[in-house]
Amino acid sequence: KGRQSRHRMQQGQRLLASLGHRCNNLLLPGSPLATCLPLVIDGHRLGLVKPDIARILTARCPSVFHYGSGSRSLTLADGLSGFRPVSNAMATAFEQLRTDGVFPCLTKGWRNELYAARLRSTRQPVFEVERSAASLLGIAQWGCHVNGYTVAADGSQRPVAMWLARRSLSKPTWPGHLDNLVGGGLPSDCDSPTLNARKEAQEEAGIPAALLDSLQPVGTVSYFYEDERGVFPDVEYCYDLALPDTFSPVSVDGEVAEFRLVPLADLPELIAQPDFKPNSGLVCLDFLLRRGCLSPDTQPLYDLLMEMCHTRLPLD
Secondary structure (H helix, E strand, C coil), rough: HHHHHHEEEHHHHHHHHHHHHHHCCHHCCCHHHHHHHHEEECCCCEEEEEEHHHHHHHHHCCCCEEEECCCCEECCCCCCCHHHHHHHHHHHHHHHHHHHCCCCHHHCCCCEEEEEEEECCCEEEEEEEHHHHHHHHCCEEEEEEEEEEECCCCCCCCCCEEEECCCCCCCHHHHHHHHEEEEEECCCCCHHHHHHHHHHHHHHCCCHHHHHHHCCEEEEEEEEEEEEEEEEEEEEEEEEECCCCCCCCCCCCEEEEEEEEEHHHHHHHCCCCCCEEEHHHHHHHHHHHHHCCCCCCCCCCHHHHHHCCCHHHHHH
């Protein structure tokens, strides 16, 4: 019993160390959070920007951004306001920054996909911006992830295995990493996470519409990290989808290199590995906690793992 308890404690510590450092590193001691500047528009805190990025944006795009001497926030240039004028100005600015090779996340990761900067309290869009530029401004990004799983043959509906995807090596972010069965960001023109999840499921894994009728929204995970691309205060809508044993996913759009069906007992160790996409690992962890695969009785760090999946984001 003592050996089993130590194993469970070590498992929890590995999950906290791996996913905590990769998904919530801005909450760790010594993080650069205190140096980040809020992106403030119309009195609302919409993003968090690293100071070196803020200086470059104001120096190269003075008609769009303002960051004065001694200022503790990044704002829009005087006279620039309104959804369309701001969006158009940002499109021009980031296109030029991409052309000039200023930020690698633009030159290497340009998506031709627009994300909306929204007030979290009302979902009102303030502007829209190229997806690869969102982290430079530190705005919240929303996405949807689907946990595709199989159940026990005894009729209990107990989950026993989960389908995972290996991302294509051609993906601009996290190439070759293990991932949820289905996942994708919410573009600016999409108001329904569920419809987006269904679309992604059909495109990425070839899941037929009839099976998607049982797709269940089950909550969100949120996390807060930074890397060389900027700041990520992100939210993922989570969905569960029970799949029959007769179904095997197929990559339709070429974004997945392979699919694997993994026993749930193996999942805690797998999501702690460096080749597992971090936010997808957090979605899997949330599944294990919600479905009782990890419980307060079997995992002594249950409460800390639960907190890690639901970080409060410091944005309006």
